[in-house]
Amino acid sequence: EAQVTQNPRYLITVTGKKLTVTCSQNMNHEYMSWYRQDPGLGLRQIYYSMNVEVTDKGDVPEGYKVSRKEKRNFPLILESPSPNQTSLYFCASRGPGEQYFGPGTRLTVT
Amino acid sequence: GIQVEQSPPDLILQEGANSTLRCNFSDSVNNLQWFHQNPWGQLINLFYIPSGTKQNGRLSATTVATERYSLLYISSSQTTDSGVYFCAVMGGVSNYQLIWGAGTKLIIKP
Numbered sequence: 001e002a003q004v005t006q007n008p009r010y011l012i013t014v015t016g017k018k019l020t021v022t023c024s025q026n027m028n029h030e031y032m033s034w035y036r037q038d039p040g041l042g043l044r045q046i047y048y049s050m051n052v053e054v055t056d057k058g059d060v061p062e063g064y065k066v067s068r069k070e071k072r073n074f075p076l077i078l079e080s081p082s083p084n085q086t087s088l089y090f091c092a093s094r095g096p097g098e099q100y101f102g103p104g105t106r107l108t109v110t
Numbered sequence: 111g112i113q114v115e116q117s118p119p120d121l122i123l124q125e126g127a128n129s130t131l132r133c134n135f136s137d138s139v140n141n142l143q144w145f146h147q148n149p150w151g152q153l154i155n156l157f158y159i160p161s162g163t164k165q166n167g168r169l170s171a172t173t174v175a176t177e178r179y180s181l182l183y184i185s186s187s188q189t190t191d192s193g194v195y196f197c198a199v200m201g202g203v204s205n206y207q208l209i210w211g212a213g214t215k216l217i218i219k220p
Contacts, residue, residue: 098158
């Protein structure tokens, strides 16, 4: 079954404590990306990756890092989370046609 | 870049009713998808439909690429159809990134 998985699904953390949200896809897709979704602002792209070792900034990259060492994995790293990064995060993977989304990670930074 | 407009922004219906959601886009596209975001926040792929017509159970979609619009039809609505429906497109200079509409919020009352 085509799938994008994310972990954790829910996370409450404190300001400044580094965290990583993992993302994995089983479709051998080259393109992967991260989005955040906030009320009234829709989905905004954070980073994307066209292939292994190729990453680029999306619309709202400040405060985030990513890496793409393997085709299937695309973790999102918050080195020093702040309360304005409280949001719903989605990982996505795209092949020649449609884009698939992970189940989302609800992050709260206090 | 491409502009995506969805209408109506909000729709409240009784269970069993039919509905039509519209997505207009400002330039030619090579990718158009419809998504349903359920009340738990999950983004579910409904259709990948850059042109033509597709059906999946009670849902169907039509994209008329030459006239730059797509329609999503929901028949015999059920309460589980509630949520936000997004249209997202790719094309033109944004050939690597999905451009999102603001969504149609659908509430189905029992």
